[in-house]
Amino acid sequence: MLVGNDVVDLNDPENRPGALHARFDARVFSPAEREALNAFVPDSASRHELRWTLWAAKESAYKVAKKLDPAVRFLPRDFEVGRIAEGRAVVLHKTGPFDVWVDRTDEWVHAVASFSAASAASTTRPVSGDVECLKALGADASRTVRELAREAVGRWMRLPPGQVQIAAAGRIPVALWRNQRMPVDLSLSHHGRFVAWAWGECAIPADQRGFLAA
Numbered sequence: 001m002l003v004g005n006d007v008v009d010l011n012d013p014e015n016r017p018g019a020l021h022a023r024f025d026a027r028v029f030s031p032a033e034r035e036a037l038n039a040f041v042p043d044s045a046s047r048h049e050l051r052w053t054l055w056a057a058k059e060s061a062y063k064v065a066k067k068l069d070p071a072v073r074f075l076p077r078d079f080e081v082g083r084i085a086e087g088r089a090v091v092l093h094k095t096g097p098f099d100v101w102v103d104r105t106d107e108w109v110h111a112v113a114s115f116s117a118a119s120a121a122s123t124t125r126p127v128s129g130d131v132e133c134l135k136a137l138g139a140d141a142s143r144t145v146r147e148l149a150r151e152a153v154g155r156w157m158r159l160p161p162g163q164v165q166i167a168a169a170g171r172i173p174v175a176l177w178r179n180q181r182m183p184v185d186l187s188l189s190h191h192g193r194f195v196a197w198a199w200g201e202c203a204i205p206a207d208q209r210g211f212l213a214a
């Protein structure tokens with residue numbers, strides 16, 4: 001199981017409708033996605049929430065696609081949200097499709113995409129993860145999300161968090177125990193006041209468990 005996640009702070013000043021480039025929607029969304037957005041009044045809260053839900057779904061899918069094919073680039077219109085309802089979405093891409101779980105509050109949207117060669121879309125959530133608010137303004141989000149992810153993965157593996165390391169392969173995070181890849185695929189995200197992480201079980205072939213930093 002490969003996993004990708006993305007969190008969006010819905011109240012971040014840069015994301016407000018007035019702060020966006022006039023052609024933002026046209027650049028980022030497909031005609032069908034724009035039609036869904038246009039069902040809502042401009043500048044309405046519903047349109048704002050849908051815009052960033054679509055975005056988070058695309059970016060979470062991109063993070064999985066990049067693991068499947070390192071040549072993939074994040075061209076948002078190439079990742080089309082084909083269906084979105086009741087906390088689930090499907091993102092279509094030449095490397096996919098990707099099954100995406102979406103959680104939303106008034107403050108954030110969190111999308112978690114997954115891909116498993118074996119699976120049909122699962123009815124039970126195949127991945128774990130969470131969203132947390134940074135405790136202090138200006139806190140180091142990269143560091144905070146790593147600490148939280150180490151704790152969460154450590155709990156799940158019954159290991160002290162101090163024994164879980166998070167390294168990077170390129171920029172993609174990987175979880176290690178004693179310099180060996182753990183049997184999880186991990187994704188991290190941070191935006192505005194929020195950090196989020198997600199992981200799923202993932203068998204690592206024996207010859208790929210040793211980790212050499214890139």
Ligand SMILES: CC(C)(COP(=O)(O)OP(=O)(O)OC[C@H]1O[C@@H](n2cnc3c(N)ncnc32)[C@H](O)[C@@H]1OP(=O)(O)O)[C@@H](O)C(=O)NCCC(=O)NCCS
Nearest residue numbers: 006007063066072073074075142171172173188189190191
């Ligand atoms: C992955 C990417 C979309 C994330 O952007 P973002 O919204 O700023 O960041 P998020 O907080 O959601 O995610 C960042 C985290 O994802 C992870 N990450 C970074 N690149 C990743 C990738 N390619 N795939 C999976 N995970 C990645 C890292 O853990 C990173 O956290 P860190 O900065 O603390 O190390 C962006 O960094 C990126 O790689 N853009 C693609 C560039 C591209 O293809 N351009 C072509 C356009 S023409």
